[in-house]
Structures are given as structure tokens and as C-alpha cells.
Amino acid sequence: MNTYNCIIHLPPDVLEELGAHSGFFWPDFQLEPIICDAIRAYISPAPAAPAEQAATMDDGYQWKQLFLPDGTRLRASFGRTHYFAVVQGAEIRYGEQAVSPSGFANLKGSGNRNAWKTVWLRFPGSELWVLADVCRAQHKAAISRLFGANMTTSNAAPAQTPATTQALPAVQVTAKPAKSKSAPAGKRHKHGKQRSRRKHSAAARQPAS
Numbered sequence: 001m002n003t004y005n006c007i008i009h010l011p012p013d014v015l016e017e018l019g020a021h022s023g024f025f026w027p028d029f030q031l032e033p034i035i036c037d038a039i040r041a042y043i044s045p046a047p048a049a050p051a052e053q054a055a056t057m058d059d060g061y062q063w064k065q066l067f068l069p070d071g072t073r074l075r076a077s078f079g080r081t082h083y084f085a086v087v088q089g090a091e092i093r094y095g096e097q098a099v100s101p102s103g104f105a106n107l108k109g110s111g112n113r114n115a116w117k118t119v120w121l122r123f124p125g126s127e128l129w130v131l132a133d134v135c136r137a138q139h140k141a142a143i144s145r146l147f148g149a150n151m152t153t154s155n156a157a158p159a160q161t162p163a164t165t166q167a168l169p170a171v172q173v174t175a176k177p178a179k180s181k182s183a184p185a186g187k188r189h190k191h192g193k194q195r196s197r198r199k200h201s202a203a204a205r206q207p208a209s
Contacts, residue, residue: 078108
């Protein structure tokens with residue numbers, strides 16, 4: 001471990017505040033590790049606690065149906081010169097001035113520019129600038145898909161249970177006896193008598209030999 005002998009001048013008020021905070025006053029040698037820890041914490045600050053990160057994610061500016069979380073950057077341009085704003089807490093800040101999206105879009109120019117078509121957004125953790133109107137369209141599409149899927153699921157018709165086939169009662173059919181096509185007995189006897197008479201008449205007309 002290298003040791004460098006050098007003199008660092010600290011203002012008296014800083015030494016007094018350090019002593020009041022740590023309980024060790026100059027020239028107590030126990031201030032040395034405290035000063036070293038303070039320098040290291042300045043170089044590599046500790047990450048925010050999860051609870052603090054969650055609270056930060058809940059902060060932001062509600063631009064109609066589009067939510068801009070804390071840390072979102074806004075960009076507009078006029079005369080090929082860009083100017084920027086940032087979401088801090090629940091406000092859009094342009095320097096020390098709190099502005100609305102429309103007010104930010106029209107800080108320069110004629111004052112009648114549409115903020116959706118003029119302002120570009122860069123959300124926290126992203127390096128991509130996206131036009132506000134494109135963000136709004138994507139948000140609407142996501143909401144439409146979400147509620148469309150829910151409505152399709154809730155309105156789905158229940159499956160129909162097939163009707164039970166009931167057996168029809170058996171019907172007994174009795175066949176009628178077929179009618180005989182032969183002539184009645186009485187008529188057959190009458191015709192027989194007529195043929196016999198014609199035979200006797202013919203025999204009587206024949207001459208004797």
C-alpha cells in the first residue's frame with residue numbers, strides 16, 4: 001500500500017460539521033478512516049434501496065392517457081435547434097420552469113404546434129427517442145389488445161351439450177291377407193254349366209251318319 005504525504009486544506013466549518021456528525025474532532029486520528037470512507041462513498045455511491053426505487057417509479061407526469069415516469073426526457077426543436085425538458089416528480093421541468101407538454105412544444109415558434117407531433121420522448125433506461133404520437137398509438141393498441149382479449153374470454157359461448165336421442169316406441173304393423181284373384185266358386189260353376197250346354201247343342205246339330 002502506497003502512502004502519499006500531502007497536505008489537504010479543509011475549511012474549518014467542514015471539520016466542525018464532520019466532528020459533530022462523527023463525534024471525533026480534529027486533530028483526532030480516528031477521523032482518518034471516516035474521511036477515507038466519505039471519499040469512497042463519493043466515488044462509488046451506494047445504489048438506491050428497492051423501496052426508494054419503487055417510489056421513484058410511481059412518480060411521473062400523466063399526459064392524458066400516456067404516463068411519463070420520473071426521469072423521462074422531452075425534446076423539441078425550433079430552427080434546427082433542440083431544447084430539452086425532464087420529468088421531475090409530477091412535473092415537467094424546463095430549467096426552473098414547470099411546463100405542460102403543449103407549453104413546452106410552443107416555448108419557441110408561433111405557439112400553435114401540436115405537442116403530440118412535435119415532442120420526442122426518451123424514457124428512463126432507454127437510449128431511443130420516440131415521437132410522442134407514436135408512443136400514444138402504441139399505448140392505445142396495447143390497451144385494445146388487453147381489453148379485447150378479456151372480452152373474448154368473457155363472451156365465449158358455452159359448449160352446447162348434444163341432445164339425447166330418445167328411442168321411438170315400436171309400432172307393430174299387421175299385414176292384411178292378400179285378396180285371391182280367382183273367381184268365386186259360384187261363378188266358376190255357372191261358367192261350367194254354360195260350356196256343357198254349348199257342347200250338347202253342337203252335338204245335336206250334327207247330322208246322323
